[in-house]
Amino acid sequence: MRLVSRLVEGAAPRSLWGLGVLLVLLLAAPALLGKYGLSVLILILYFAYVGQAWNILMGFAGQLSLGHALYAGLGGYIAAGLYFHYGIGPWAGVFAGVAAAALAGAVVGYLGFRFSLAGVYFALLTIAFGEFTRLAFDHWDWAGGSGGLFLKVDAKVDPLKLRGGPLLFYYVILALTVGIFILCRALLESRLGRYWLAIREDPEAAQAIGVPVLRCKMIAIVISAGLTALAGVWNAFYYNNLFPETAFSMGRSIEITLAPIIGGLGTLFGPIVGAVVLTGLGEVFTDASDYLHIAGIKQIFYGLALLVIVMFRPAGLWPWIADRLGFGERRR
Amino acid sequence: MTSDFLISLAQAVTKGLLTGMVYGLMALGLSVIFGVMRVVNFAHGEMMVVGMYCAWAASEYLGLSPMLSLPLIAVLFFGLGYALQRTLISPFIGRPEHQQFLLLLAIAMLLVNGCLAIAGPDAHGVQMDSQFDSYELGPLVFDAVRLHAAIAAVAIAALLWLFFKYTRTGKSIRAAADNNMGALVVGLDVRRLYAFTFGVGAACVGAAGALMLTIIPVTPFLSAEYTLLAFVIVIVGGLGSMTGALMGGLLIGVSEAVAGLVLQPSLKSMVSFGLLILVLLLRPQGLFGGKSGT
Numbered sequence: 001m002r003l004v005s006r007l008v009e010g011a012a013p014r015s016l017w018g019l020g021v022l023l024v025l026l027l028a029a030p031a032l033l034g035k036y037g038l039s040v041l042i043l044i045l046y047f048a049y050v051g052q053a054w055n056i057l058m059g060f061a062g063q064l065s066l067g068h069a070l071y072a073g074l075g076g077y078i079a080a081g082l083y084f085h086y087g088i089g090p091w092a093g094v095f096a097g098v099a100a101a102a103l104a105g106a107v108v109g110y111l112g113f114r115f116s117l118a119g120v121y122f123a124l125l126t127i128a129f130g131e132f133t134r135l136a137f138d139h140w141d142w143a144g145g146s147g148g149l150f151l152k153v154d155a156k157v158d159p160l161k162l163r164g165g166p167l168l169f170y171y172v173i174l175a176l177t178v179g180i181f182i183l184c185r186a187l188l189e190s191r192l193g194r195y196w197l198a199i200r201e202d203p204e205a206a207q208a209i210g211v212p213v214l215r216c217k218m219i220a221i222v223i224s225a226g227l228t229a230l231a232g233v234w235n236a237f238y239y240n241n242l243f244p245e246t247a248f249s250m251g252r253s254i255e256i257t258l259a260p261i262i263g264g265l266g267t268l269f270g271p272i273v274g275a276v277v278l279t280g281l282g283e284v285f286t287d288a289s290d291y292l293h294i295a296g297i298k299q300i301f302y303g304l305a306l307l308v309i310v311m312f313r314p315a316g317l318w319p320w321i322a323d324r325l326g327f328g329e330r331r332r
Numbered sequence: 333m334t335s336d337f338l339i340s341l342a343q344a345v346t347k348g349l350l351t352g353m354v355y356g357l358m359a360l361g362l363s364v365i366f367g368v369m370r371v372v373n374f375a376h377g378e379m380m381v382v383g384m385y386c387a388w389a390a391s392e393y394l395g396l397s398p399m400l401s402l403p404l405i406a407v408l409f410f411g412l413g414y415a416l417q418r419t420l421i422s423p424f425i426g427r428p429e430h431q432q433f434l435l436l437l438a439i440a441m442l443l444v445n446g447c448l449a450i451a452g453p454d455a456h457g458v459q460m461d462s463q464f465d466s467y468e469l470g471p472l473v474f475d476a477v478r479l480h481a482a483i484a485a486v487a488i489a490a491l492l493w494l495f496f497k498y499t500r501t502g503k504s505i506r507a508a509a510d511n512n513m514g515a516l517v518v519g520l521d522v523r524r525l526y527a528f529t530f531g532v533g534a535a536c537v538g539a540a541g542a543l544m545l546t547i548i549p550v551t552p553f554l555s556a557e558y559t560l561l562a563f564v565i566v567i568v569g570g571l572g573s574m575t576g577a578l579m580g581g582l583l584i585g586v587s588e589a590v591a592g593l594v595l596q597p598s599l600k601s602m603v604s605f606g607l608l609i610l611v612l613l614l615r616p617q618g619l620f621g622g623k624s625g626t
Contacts, residue, residue, distance in 0.1 A: 058430065064429055064430055064433075066433075111609075111613055112612075115612075115613055115616060117612060117616055119429050120372050120429055120571075121567075121612060121616055123429070123433075124563055124567055124608070124612065125609065125612050127560070127563070128564075128605045128608045128609050128612070129609065131560065131601070131605045132602060132605040132606060132609065135598075135599065135601060135602040135605070136602070138598065139596075139598070139599065146598075250556060250560065251556070254437065257430075258434075261430055261431075261434050262434075265430065294449050295448050295449055295452060295453060296444075296445030296446070296447075296448035296449045296552070297445070297449060299441050299444075299445040299448075300441070300442060300445045300446065300449065302441060303438045303439070303440075303441030303442040303445065304438075304442065306434060306437065306438035306441070307420075307435070307438040307439070307442070310431060310434045310435050310438060311420070311423075311435075314424075314427065314431045
């Protein structure tokens with residue numbers, strides 16, 4: 001109970017009521033929505049989840065990673081590979097996948113932070129590791145090489161092996177998204193969270209007042225990488241296929257960063273709002289481009305939307321919406 | 333080690349050096365833009381691809397070979413770059429990196445998908461008279477198109493060097509890059525200089541695109557690869573250093589060609605990324621980068 005009271009401390013009662021209503025709606029959503037609606041909601045939750053995981057490193061600790069596909073890809077590939085080759089179920093395989101991604105995060109982080117790479121330079125290092133791994137998986141037979149890895153589609157629902165229809169995957173990703181939301185709130189309220197914000201705002205000043213900068217950044221990237229790998233495992237079993245070209249691509253990494261940047265970096269609701277807006281726009285643009293029959297038109301709309309948002313709301317949509325609604329979550 | 337192998341190795345190195353010159357010119361554009369206004373142009377490969385499409389369109393509809401349309405494309409790109417900086421990028425100078433990244437990502441999406449919408453997904457190349465010509469030097473054979481492209485790239489880089497070294501505008505740009513506040517104090521119009529610099533960087537990449545089209549045909553899907561390639565080159569050479577960009581281009585060109593020969597062609601970019609990781613860790617300012625950049 002003490003934990004719960006600490007988590008909700010300082011939150012306005014009406015925000016808590018709002019969250020409660022939202023959760024009930026999400027739990028009931030499969031009964032209210034059709035097949036299509038559910039698939040869109042699954043996408044939204046996925047992007048909200050990975051956005052939240054990425055936000056820990058960038059939004060909280062201020063380190064720009066453009067290579068998070070590395071962690072999602074590793075998690076997915078390892079859990080799927082163990083299942084494919086040895087029949088080891090994902091609930092066990094997920095530990096191996098998350099551990100491998102956390103280790104990869106630790107390596108990238110140690111090399112980058114040790115040599116004080118910051119900003120653009122750190123971002124380029126993360127891209128380089130992602131691309132390097134993509135090319136390695138292209139040539140690794142165990143993982144299926146560039147031909148990809150396919151999981152057998154089983155009609156039988158078996159939650160123990162993460163086999164089943166959209167409903168199963170919906171509730172799994174919902175649980176993950178709720179879990180990471182609570183975790184992020186707890187992290188922000190903790191001493192570690194305060195250290196991260198200090199590092200984000202001014203690393204030198206933080207170092208000077210005795211914040212263990214290197215250790216805090218390391219913890220941030222390890223947590224962020226491990227949590228991203230969870231989504232990777234979910235993703236692999238939801239889609240039943242993995243290709244190095246997509247799983248480790250820079251496009252995948254960029255996709256992960258968009259929801260929190262659009263929604264509002266460093267905020268708890270930013271990644272969620274960003275995921276809703278981007279997925280919603282994506283669906284609308286897909287429909288529109290079906291009428292127009294012009295190659296690339298969907299991406300052109302998407303690019304225009306990003307341009308408008310970053311020109312007029314560079315700090316993200318959520319801080320602005322929150323002000324309008326009177327919730328006023330501070331960008332910490 | 334047979335002599336056959338040595339000859340094909342030397343052949344690969346020459347080919348890599350020649351292609352590397354064009355890579356170097358492309359990376360020079362990125363380096364100039366970053367060196368002066370500290371903005372990483374995430375749309376660089378996309379601009380390169382637009383340059384390639386322009387050269388293709390000039391050849392297809394106006395009958396101009398890429399070598400002839402190159403000056404026109406460079407001028408056009410200078411104008412576009414100038415306008416782009418003045419309208420969209422200028423407000424983002426000095427903003428957090430992730431905002432600049434998002435802005436340029438949006439621009440990149442518009443550019444590359446604009447090409448896709450207009451020209452379609454198929455590859456477009458140019459036919460040239462010199463396509464099958466070659467020069468021989470001892471056992472080595474130089475493709476004529478590659479050699480011409482490399483010479484043109486070096487000539488353009490030399491022009492650029494003269495511009496920065498001797499013209500008033502070039503010197504002012506270097507001043508603004510070295511000390512922004514100082515440049516403002518002595519009364520330089522820094523905002524105009526920034527727009528001019530972006531124009532120069534865009535002209536470089538547009539020209540590089542025209543040259544690249546003589547070597548390989550263009551598709552929209554090359555763009556992401558070129559953006560990454562340009563990053564690798566400037567980081568290896570030293571972000572903001574002109575010599576570094578050219579040398580980095582040669583180094584990556586050669587390492588790609590040699591990796592294609594010794595390992596597998598599909599592993600060539602792995603060597604480049606490995607090199608990038610090593611340089612970032614051991615010498616983050618780049619092989620040729622000084623302490624303060626440009």
